[in-house]
Amino acid sequence: MSTYITAGLALAAIGFGGRAILRRSRGLTEMLNKSLPTSGSFTNSKYYKGGFESKMSRREAGLVLGISPSATKTKIKEAHKRIMLLNHPDKGGSPYLAAKINEAKDLLESNRSVK
Structure with missing residues (x-):
C-alpha cells in the first residue's frame, strides 16, 4: 500500500x-x-536554402552543383566530381541527392560543347 x-x-x-x-x-x-541567432544571420550563406522543384531547371541545376548555369563542360564535370565524392551513396550519401546531382549534371551538359 x-x-x-x-x-x-x-x-x-x-x-x-x-x-x-x-x-x-x-x-x-x-x-x-x-x-539564439535569427534566420537573417544565414542570408549571406553560400548554400541554397530551398527544396527541389518538380522539374529541374538550369538555374536549379547550377545551384545544386554550385556553378553558373552557363558554365563550360569542363567546369560542370569538375563540380559534379567534387560534389559526388562527398555525396555518393557508397560512401554513406543519400541516393536521392546523388540522383539529383546526376540530373543537374545531365541537364547542364545537354546542349553544351567543350570550351
Missing part, C-alpha cells in the same frame, strides 16, 4: 514541477529568442 502512496506522491511532484516549468517557460522562451 505504501508503494502506491509513494508512486502517487512522485506523480504529483512531477505534475507540479511540470506546471511550474510551463509557467516559467514564457520567460525562458523570450530569453532564448534573444540569445
